[in-house]
Amino acid sequence: MPEIEIANLSSPSLIRVGPDRERVWDWLGGRKCLLVSDETVYGLYTVFFKGQDTFLMPPGEASKNPDTLIRLLGAMAKNGLDRDSCLVAVGGGVVSDLAVLAAGLYMRGIRAAVISSTLLGQVDASVGGKCAVNLLGVKNLVGLFKQPELVICDTGMLATLPEREWRSGLGELVKHALLQGPGVCEEMMNHLSGINERDVGVMTDFIADSVRFKAAVVGSDEKEKGLRRILNLGHSFGHVYEAHCELPHGEAVALGLVMALRYSRDLGLLDKVEYGQAMGLIMALGLAHDPADIAAEQILFYLGLDKKKQQRDINLVLLAGLGHPQLKSVPIEEVARVWPALCLRC
Numbered sequence: 001m002p003e004i005e006i007a008n009l010s011s012p013s014l015i016r017v018g019p020d021r022e023r024v025w026d027w028l029g030g031r032k033c034l035l036v037s038d039e040t041v042y043g044l045y046t047v048f049f050k051g052q053d054t055f056l057m058p059p060g061e062a063s064k065n066p067d068t069l070i071r072l073l074g075a076m077a078k079n080g081l082d083r084d085s086c087l088v089a090v091g092g093g094v095v096s097d098l099a100v101l102a103a104g105l106y107m108r109g110i111r112a113a114v115i116s117s118t119l120l121g122q123v124d125a126s127v128g129g130k131c132a133v134n135l136l137g138v139k140n141l142v143g144l145f146k147q148p149e150l151v152i153c154d155t156g157m158l159a160t161l162p163e164r165e166w167r168s169g170l171g172e173l174v175k176h177a178l179l180q181g182p183g184v185c186e187e188m189m190n191h192l193s194g195i196n197e198r199d200v201g202v203m204t205d206f207i208a209d210s211v212r213f214k215a216a217v218v219g220s221d222e223k224e225k226g227l228r229r230i231l232n233l234g235h236s237f238g239h240v241y242e243a244h245c246e247l248p249h250g251e252a253v254a255l256g257l258v259m260a261l262r263y264s265r266d267l268g269l270l271d272k273v274e275y276g277q278a279m280g281l282i283m284a285l286g287l288a289h290d291p292a293d294i295a296a297e298q299i300l301f302y303l304g305l306d307k308k309k310q311q312r313d314i315n316l317v318l319l320a321g322l323g324h325p326q327l328k329s330v331p332i333e334e335v336a337r338v339w340p341a342l343c344l345r346c
Contacts, residue, residue, distance in 0.1 A: 002208035006127075006147070006215045010222060013147040015126060015215065017208040019156025019200060021048065021090075021115045027150050028086060028113075034079050036072065036099040037090040038063065041117055044160050048090070053079050057098070061249075064094045064133050066142065072102045086111040089148075092118035092165075093125035093249065096148075097140075101131040104146035113150040118161060119169025119203075120250045122153035123176065123210045128218040128228075138305045139239050145223060153211065155204045166198070168250030170285050175233050175257060176210045178278055181323025184209070185281050192284055230325040233317040234260045236335075237291075240302045244294055254287040262342045264318040267328075274322045291343045299336040 001018035016023070035052050038059040042049055055075045057063040076087065087110065089099035096114045103112035116122045132143020158166070177184040188195065194202030214231065221228035238256025241247050247255075261278050264270035270278075282289050303314055313329045320326045 011147045015151040017153045021154045033086040041091045088113045090115045092121040097131045112148040114148045115152045117157040124172045126151045127214040168248040171250035171254035255291045269320040293343045296336040303332045
């Protein structure tokens with residue numbers, strides 16, 4: 001099973017990729033713990049939770065809010081967790097975001113481990129220590145950086161993902177491919193059947209490669225002061241769709257990638273050949289690729305709350321070629337102005 005260790009962080013993080021969630025019990029070594037999951041994952045893997053203290057929440061982004069966070073912190077106290085205890089998240093990105101944030105706040109910080117059950121969680125939330133809840137309809141407005149000590153990206157659990165959640169995870173996988181370069185994009189095109197069939201071996205390799213890439217970026221810039229910003233490719237556009245259209249994160253990111261690719265092309269940064277290669281991969285994987293126009297006032301509102309905003313500008317991640325991300329500061333009003341043109345099929 002591939003193992004990736006991120007050692008040069010505020011605290012080390014070990015990430016294992018493969019169908020091996022049971023290994024968490026050996027890692028815990030009898031330490032007191034509380035499992036955190038959602039009702040769907042619990043229903044699918046009830047045997048795994050048997051005999052363990054467990055906090056459950058409804059599935060979905062709606063649970064990622066301050067009220068659920070307070071309820072979880074209360075459950076941690078009622079279950080007698082102390083500074084030597086561990087919170088174990090079992091589920092996708094919503095569960096891990098909430099649980100790791102709670103672990104970072106409780107008693108000023110206790111151990112956290114994550115068993116990631118979704119493709120989106122494995123290639124995105126599993127790496128980097130970003131954890132947060134939404135507030136006032138704004139994505140990840142309240143949060144902190146907290147590294148889980150152990151992450152198990154259990155590829156065996158991907159078989160139970162609904163199709164829409166599967167496609168959502170592919171959006172983040174494609175984002176990493178575009179950032180890595182044309183070689184990775186070609187490799188994904190060459191393994192389309194294995195990806196679409198959720199072949200454990202194929203997916204273990206692609207997920208491990210994606211995790212290694214993100215781990216290298218995060219390891220050099222834990223608090224997102226420089227290089228780590230490239231991981232926001234497609235996200236400023238995507239977060240507007242996610243909030244306004246209430247789309248799953250990865251689906252919104254896929255639309256954001258289309259917008260970023262078109263803007264990069266229109267600015268003369270990305271040539272037509274590589275633009276076509278990137279769009280071909282997005283479409284071949286069945287990802288959302290037809291962005292909708294949104295009223296300018298809504299664009300201005302959501303971009304105005306984006307964490308990448310600086311005064312009246314927003315730092316967009318664009319591509320000066322596949323594998324060559326470029327940060328560009330653009331006035332928010334300019335983004336709203338060009339938005340309709342970027343939504344046109346071309």
